[in-house]
Amino acid sequence: MKLATIPAHLPFLDQLAIRWIESANHDVEAIGEGIIVLPGRRAARALTEAFLRHMDGQSVLLPRIVPIGALDEAELGLSAGIGGELALDLPPAVASMTRLAVLARLVLQADKAFGTRPTLDQAWPLAKALADLMDEAEWSGVNLAERLPEAVQENFAEHWQIILRFLEIVTQAWPEWLRENGVMNPVARQVALLEAQADLWRKLAQQGDSTPIWAAGFTHVMQPTVKVLQAVLECPAGKVVLPGLDMMMAEETFLSLPDSHPQAGLSALLKNLEITRNKVQIWEGTGKGAGRAAILARVLLPAEALDDWSHPGGAELENVYRLDAADQQEEAVAISMIMREAIEKPMHRVALVTPDRVLAARVATELARWGVLADDSAGSSLVDTPAAVLLRLVAQMVDSRFSPVSLLSVLKHPLVACGFSSGVCRATARLLERAILRGPAPPPGFAALCRVVNNALENLNERAKAKLEGGITADRPFGPVALSVFMQRLAFCLEPVLGWELDAVEASVQTAQDLEQHCAPVPDLLAALIATVERLVATDEESASERLWRGEEGNMLASQLTELMLASEVLPPQPPVVLDGLLTAVLAPERVAMRRGGDPKSLHPRVLIWGLFESRLQTAETVILGGLSEGVWPPVVDAGPWMSRPMRQRMGLPSPEQAVGQAAHDFFASAAAADTVILSSARRREGAPVVPARWLTRLDAFLAGRNGYIPNHPALVWLNKLDQPLGPATPVAPPQPMPPVALRPRRLSVTEIETWIRDPYAIYAKHILRLEVLPELEEAADASDYGMIVHKALERWVKAYAVAWPENAEKKLCDLFSASLQEHVLRPALRAWWAPRLTRIARWVVQAEEKRRSEHGVPRAILTEIRGRVSIMDAPGGKFDIVGRADRIELNADGHVIVQDYKTGTLPSAKDVWAGWSPQLPLEAAMIIRGGFKEVPEHSREISDLIYWRLTGGADPGEEVVVKTREALSLTDLAEQTWENLLLRVAAYDQPDQPYLSHPHPGREPRFADYARLARVPEWNSARKEDEE
Known part of the structure; x- marks a missing residue:
């Protein structure tokens, strides 16, 4: 028989090689005669390897193994010899990019006719969809110009006419x-x-040519x-070999x-070949998985044939295991362990088959833990390669007008050096981040x-010196010279795209005239972008x-x-904002082998990662x-952007379910x-629950009906x-750092004293570890900015x-x-929101001042924003300085103080002030008593x-809260009491065994706990709460 099938439980390509060798009677010369046509290049390479495995080391000339997509004039020999009279005079194929x-360009012109003004990054995906539609129609033998009007549905006639007019691009233009x-x-x-x-x-068949021609591995x-396969069957030595044809299914069902x-x-293939299954020969072989x-x-039978499940039959799936992971990462780690364990067996190959490129990348990364570099044959998207990512980041940076996040994304890219060494570039970029880019943009x-x-260079110099003196030298070089040189070099690097800067504004706020005015030829935009990179x-x-351009990734890019x-020379001029979307649309479909830093020569020959197409055969x-x-x-089944399933069916296009x-x-x-x-499957994907594949559900149901199941693979165990600690898990204890007294701070501000009381660990982290809380990038204006505006205005008011x-x-x-508000860089909406609030504050302050003067007389003096210092000379660890800056100190008519x-947020209660939890004002009073503020007589x-x-x-613009005296204690007594408590605290922390505890008083934690994560507060605090319960 000329039509054969290799049962699904046998390795297809190995059996094909064996049958070819046997058909040549193991004659080395005869083996090399003939042609084998396969569906793809990967299968062709794998068949070559299969021949080598079964030739027992003999040297042999193999038959011509041809992927069907590689057939062209050179392969066919159509221009000379016996096929000369059949030679084709075909025009060349248009280049894919062209x-x-x-x-x-046609999409852009068509959309203008519909009244919209798309940009190139929006038109390119539509162009790709149109190209796919044409390819699908040509493979199916469908004339779009003739069949598109026939697909119209009356209920959607108006909508369809719009689409039909748009599709004139592929039928006419x-x-x-x-x-x-x-x-x-x-x-x-x-x-x-x-x-x-x-x-x-x-x-050739008519002329009696007996050259063996086999076509193998084709499904739908x-x-x-189909015409090629029919021709192969007509050849005297032609054979068509099908993979895994089910010969046991009922004919009616089939x-x-x-x-x-x-x-x-x-x-469908057998129908097209007009051959029934009883004409198909079964090539039996030795294999373990027939059952x-x-x-x-039986599990995958269609719904109409499920009555077959009621018939008796085997239910044992030998050497089949389930892996039910919690999420993708757990699945990837478990799979990597299975693959590593498998290659312990000599000559044993292991393959991961998955369409999930994220899972494939995770597994490849986890295999590196075991020193295994896997061959991921499906590759990764070209748009995800480092060089392509950098191109897009530069386009985004210019589009965002050099916002801090986009600029740092470029400067911290692994490839960026700006003409320096990578270390100098990275260190200077971090300095730029800390000095300029952190905080409000x-x-x-x-x-x-x-x-x-x-403007910041002078201040930067002082800060850099302070950091160097404090021992922070990890980010050298510091100083304005290095930063100024860096900015000059950066300006040189960005020179090709700096001319776009005025154009890089949101398209939504541009008029059509603006867009046309600030456009440039696409090749020029790309050339400038590449030159910059x-x-x-x-x-x-x-x-x-x-x-940039080395290796397989760089060459393809x-x-x-x-x-x-x-x-793109045929395209109309475009604004620079299209580049990011254009590069994504162009590069995303392209696949390239990414070795993730490994040498291609180091690929493990027995560890394989295949996509679905690469795994076939x-x-x-x-x-x-x-x-x-x-x-x-x-x-997911997708009918495409142009027509519904019924419309595709009327046109003769394949149904979307064929992909399933x-x-x-x-x-x-x-x-x-x-x-x-x-x-293997995961219960959650990207944080969301997922449903196992329908085939797994069917398999579980089938086996459950026979009291069977699939055992779990021990990989999860x-x-x-793998990472289990040697002993039992113990809750982390609260930190208790006890640094030497010589390293403990000898100077704190009055505002830090409250932090010292509520969270000593914060003082340790800030002053001993010298860890500073970094502002957020592009930090939005918040309550602190509001407070600065209020304080600055009141300072100027009092001084004037x-x-x-x-x-x-x-x-x-x-x-x-108003002047203070204008000095801050704020969003217009926030400025408009704050302005009337500040007006209400001004009215309240004036009324409060007038009331105080009417009741207590005109003050002798008002001091504002003055600095003070008091030294504790007899502290056990040596002199200890308390410094402070008072918002306002008023000397009234009778000489009292x-x-x-001023607070723009939450006020401390009088109870907390007397209890010592909020000691700021009492400490300032104590400093006044001790002459800490020189301006106070x-x-x-x-x-x-x-x-x-x-x-x-x-609604209540202001509130005055007065700390009142208690019984026989005056406010002076409160100040002295607070000072005595401070002396005791200083003495206690001058003892080497006094730890800096984190949040030692439950319920009295600071409002802003900047170092809570460093102290791992959420971990041990939850354990403390459980103990309390």
Whole structure:
């Protein structure tokens, strides 16, 4: 028989090689005669390896092994010899990039006709969808110009007419462009070549040519491939070999399979070949999994045939295991352990088969833990390679007008050096981050950033010296010289794209005229972007080309960008904002092998990672089917952007469910042929619950009905033991650092004393570990900014009108608040929100001042924002300084002192002040008593009032809280008591065994616990709460 099948439980390519060798009677010369046509290049390479395995080391000339997609004039010999009269005069195929560029231009023109104004990054994906539609139609033999109008649905006639008008791109405009340029679609040309190949082989058959021609491994195929297979069957020595045809399924069921069934493609193929299954020869062989394949075939029967489950039969799946992981990471680690364990056996191959590229990348990374570099044959998207990521980051940076986040994303990219060594570039970038980019964002634009840097150089110098003196030298070089040189070098690197800066604004706020005015030819935009990146990646020792374009990734990226620059000459000018989206659309579909830092020569020959296409016709001793979840494997069914399923059916296009059927066949073939199979799925994917693949659900149901089950693989047990500590887990204890007294701070501010009481660990982290809390990048204005505005305005008010009361006091204070507000860089909406609140504060302050003066008279003096210091000379560890800055100190008419503090947030209660939890004002009073504020006269040191002003500007714009005396204790007594407590604390912490505890008083934690994560408070605090309960 000329039509054969290799059972699913046998390794297809090994059996094919064995049968070819046997058909040549093991004659070395005869083995090399003939042609074997396979579906893809990966299968062709794998068949070559299979021949080598079965030739026992003999030297042999192999037959010509040809992927069907590689058939062209050179392979076919159509231009000379016996096929000369059949030679084709075909126009060349249009280059893929050129086709997409021209289609994108047509999309732009068509959308303008519909009244929209898309940009290139929006048009390119539509162009790709149009190209896919044409390819699909040409493989199916569908004339879009004739069949599209027939697909219209009456209920959607108006909507369809709009789509039909848009699709005139592929029915009218594109064919006209092809004729004008003398080229043809790639698939149309491939179809013509396949048909010519079929005609050639038929002619050879008629002339009695007995050259063996085998076509193997095809499942559901398009009509042009069917013609090739029919021609092979007509050849005297021709054979068609099918993979895993189910010969036991009922004929009625086989002929009516839904497209989502794994045998649906083979069923359709036999129909097209006009051959029934009883004409198919079974090539038997030696294998272990015949029973497993039979069970899987019953499990996957269509719904109409499920009554077969009621019949008795085997239910033991030998060497099949389940891996039910909690999430993708656990799944990846477990799979890597299985693969590492498998290669302990000599000559044992292990393969992961998965369409989930994220899972494949995770497994490859985890295998590196075991020193194994896996061959991920499906590769990664070109857009995710380091060089492509850098190109997109630079485009995003210019689009965002050099925002801190986008700028640092570029500067911290591993390839960026700006002409320095990588270490100097990285250290200076971190310095720029800390000195300039942390906190509120600088004004937009590179020029504005340079101005901010220049203004900060003097302050930076002082801070850098202080850090160097404190021993922080990890980020050398410090200082304005290094930073100024760095900014000059950065300006040189960015020079090609700095001209775009004015254009890089949101398209949503631009008019059509603005967009047209600030556009440039796409090749020029790409050239400027590439030139910028090349300048950024060059080091002081290596050129850009050595770093950016090397290796397989760099070569492919350079090739794609070159093709894009040439093809984009046909495109209209575009704004620079399109580059990020354009590069994503162009580079994302391309796949490239990423070795993740490993040497390709170090790839482990027996550890394989395959995508579904790469896995077809291949197997290994151990096969892991990973990512078996709905939406991953099988994939989500998508009818495409242009038409519904019924419309596709009326046009004669393949149904979307065929993709599910092919995925099901991949599952069946991989699970049936290997010696050991692990079926792996995760319960959560990207944090969301997922449903196991329908085939796993069916398998569980089938086995449950026979009191069977699939045992779990022990990999999850291995995983739990892998990182398990030697002893039992113990809750972490609160930190108790006890540094030497010589390292403990000898100077604290009055505001830090409250922190010292509530959270001593924060003092330890800040002053001993010297860990500073970094502001957020692009930090939004918050309550601290509001407080600074209020304090600055009141400081100016008191200094201008301390005793003398001005006319129009409210207006003058409002003007000061307005000026202070304008000095801060704020969002317009926030400025508009704060302005009326500040006006209400001004009104309240004026009223409060007038009330106090009317009740207590005009003060003798008002001091504001003055600094003070008191030294504790007899502290056990040596002199200890208390410093402070008072918001306001008022000397009233009788010579007593009023100490006042402004708050824009929460006020401390009088109870907390007397209890010592909020000691700021009492400590300032104690410093006044001890002459710590030189501006306060010595004879005026009796404390009469401690006052808080809470200034919010809300419905109640202000509130005055006075700390009152208690029984026989005056406020002076409170100040002295607070000072005595401070002396005791200083003495206690001058003892080497006094620890700096974190949050030692439950319920009295500081409002802003900046070092709570460093102290691991959430961990031990939860244990403390459990103990209390």
